[in-house]
Amino acid sequence: LMEVAERVRLILKDPQDSLVVLSGCGTSGRLAFFMASGFNRELQRLNYAPVCSYVIAGGDRALFSSQEAPEDDPTLGALCLKKVSEGKKxxxxxxxxxxxxxxxxxxQLDFCLxxxxxxxxxxxxxxxxxxxRKEPIPGCTLTFHSVVTRMEELAKTQKAFLINPALGPEAISGSSRMKGGSATKILLEVVFSASFSRTPVTFNGILQHMRSYEKALDFTYSHSEEIAALMEAAGRSLQCGRQVCYLGWGSLGLLGxxxxxxxxxxxxxDHEDIRGFVSGGYKELGNNEGDLTLMGPEFSISHDDFLDGVLPRLTDADTVLLLYSHSDDVDEVAKLARRVREKTSNIHAAYHQTDGDAAAKQDDINKLCSSTVIFTWPQEASKLKSGNAHRLMQREFSTKLLLNAVSTGAHIFKGKVFKNxxxxxxxxxxxxYRxxxxxxxxxxxxxxxxxxxxxxxxxxxxDKLSEDIATCSLEMNQCLSVSVVQVVPLALVCLLTGCSMKEVESRLEQQPIVREAMETCLKSS
Incomplete structure (x- = not known):
């Protein structure tokens, strides 16, 4: 981490000809965007030139919708990296x-090597x-493992770097959005904060910053009862076919x-089940491709979009969660809360403040909300040299933990998780597919x-695979699966019962809670 921070410092000394590129797929790509944007804002505040860019598989559409097919294309990855870094030395x-x-x-890593x-x-x-991953990549001689092996060799002379701490299993098996996403945020923020500081990069400085996240995690989960209440409210909404809306401000809204x-x-x-909206919409986002609203309803992300398209049909069965801090425009939060309250009493808030900095309008918002999780951060939480930036990173980390808990818990309530x-x-x-x-x-x-x-x-x-299907490419199978609802439940019930596909569909229609349908099949088998 220290050595990578020093490499970032070299970039800062020559912003004209240098660049930092953060890249990933799915959650990792969204966090690459989120952190590149945040790091550039902080650099500008410190009077540095912005030097960070991002790449996400599938382009900016993937910031809001599933675009997972491009994840399988190493050539596309290399081309995207080449394009974003054109002309840099x-x-x-x-x-x-x-x-x-x-x-x-x-x-992309192979292109770098x-x-x-x-x-x-x-x-x-x-x-x-x-x-x-050792599995061969279709149409390519690479495997991820072969790339890592080459990087390990170069890491001995610090020409490449691997940052790969073992986190252990995720709470929901295979979903890296929780622990993996949080750890990504911590590691990169620690590196970049150290590099932005005007003091030397030290082991103790890195360690102190890492430990501050541990304190933030403990502080967040000290509010477990309030978070559980939010989770239950969101779960009830999904159970009865209604929706959950996050209305956020600034970077907390982006996390929503x-x-x-x-x-x-x-x-x-469904994209309507849980939706996020941010004050300022695409102006706040600052993404590479600009306003994507015309691409479809799931790309409508501003508070105005919420007021025009969602608010008129809200009921008490829907859940609305406000995400903001005392440094946001709390008057604006209160105005929006009043409009939402006219349509539903099921409105909640997650609010961050520093001890002694409570917003004057917060009492009004508390009265409008069914529940409010108030995170009052102690003053000592911001004593690191990075000051305001570190305080914001803690609030973001805390908000991410809360949102992951709410959305995961809500889908567990709805029956979308079986065991883990x-x-x-x-x-x-x-x-x-694998x-x-x-x-x-x-x-x-x-x-x-x-x-x-x-x-x-x-x-x-x-009910029977033709020769054409049996020999069809994996890419074609993946493309077709997008249009099919409940692929894995259908396949599992088919395996356990031997029923025809029509009978399997009928069983799942009779028991729409997927977890309960799976439990019934497993017991009878």
């Missing part, structure tokens, strides 16, 4: 792949290097957008080939 590339598995990132005169690659992930966007691929949710498995995940790229096949093996006890056969039957909605 020194590039520090930070590729994030929590499971050391994304072909898109592997292609082939151009060492310009690029220094940094890989952030949370598996040991020997567990990097990110959390909401992760629910569709993780839980097989994402039973209704979308099968939209090779990683998720994950679905392994999950079917684990739950059914059937062989790998039988599970893949059932998965294909569910994707193609047939």
């Amino acid at each position: 020194r590039v520090l590339f930070v590729g994030v792949s929590c499971g050391l598995s994304a072909p898109f990132v592997a292609g 082939r151009h060492p005169d310009v690029y220094t690659p940094v890989l952030v992930g949370f598996n040991p290097a020997h567990q990097a 957008l990110i959390d909401a966007s992760e629910c569709k691929p993780t839980f097989g949710a 498995y994402m039973i209704d995940l979308q099968v939209t790229n090779s990683k998720l 994950r679905a096949a392994r999950l079917l093996q684990k739950l059914s006890g059937h062989s790998e080939s039988e599970c893949e056969e059932a998965l294909l039957k569910a994707i193609y909605q047939v």
Whole structure:
């Protein structure tokens, strides 16, 4: 971490010809965008030139919707990196792949290794290097493991860097958005905060900053009862077919957008189930491709979009959560809260303040809300040299933990998680296809080939696989699976009961709570 921070400092000394690029797929790509934007704002505040850029597989559409097919394309990854860094003489590339598995990132790392005169690659992930994905990438001689092996050799002379602490299993198996996402945020913020500081990068400074996140985690979970109440409210809304809306300000609002966007691929949710809106919309976002509103309703992200398209149909069965801090325009928060309260009493708030800095209008907001989680941060929480920036990072980290708990808990209430498995995940790229096949093996006890056969039957909605289907490319299977609802539940019930696909669909219609349908099938089998 110290050495990478020093490399960032070299970039800061020559902003004209140098660049830092953060890149990833899905959650990792969204966090790459989030942190690159935040780091640039902080650099401008410190009178540095902004030097950070981001790449996300699938482009800016992937900030709000599932675009997982591009994750499988290493050539596309390399081309995106080449485009964003065109003309630069020194590039520090930070590729994030929590499971050391994304072909898109592997292609970018390989590109860096082939151009060492310009690029220094940094890989952030949370598996040991020997567990990097060994499966061949279609149409390519690379594997993620082969790229990591080359990086390990170069790391001995600090020409490449691996930052891969082992985190252990996620609470929801296979979903790296929680621990993996939080750890990504911590590691990169520690590195960049150290590099932005005008004092030397030291071991103790890095350690102190790391420990401040541990305190922030403990402080956040000291509010577990209030967070649980939010989780239950959101869960009740989803259970009765209604929605949850996050209305946020500043970077806390952006975290609401990110959390909401992760629910569709993780839980097989509809984009209406949990939605995020941020004050200022795309002006606040500052993304590469600008305003995407015309691309469809899921790209409508401003408070005005909420007022025009969502507020008129809100009822008490919907849940609205306000996300803000005392440094935001609390008058604006109060005005929006009053408008929401006219439509639903099911309005809640998560509010951050520093001890002694309470906003005057907060009492009014408390009266409008069914519940308010007030995070009052002690003054000593901001005593690190990075000051205001560190305080904001803590609030963001705390908000991410809260939102992950609310959205995950709500989908557990809805029955979208079986044991600790994402039973209704979308099968939209090779990683998720393999994950679905392994999950079917684990739950059914059937062989790998039988599970893949059932998965294909569910994707193609047939009882018998034709030769064309059996020999179809993985890419084609993934494309078709996007249009099929409940692929994994369909395949599992098919395996456990031997029923036809029509009978399986009928069973799931009779028991729409996926977890309960799975439990019934497993008991009877």
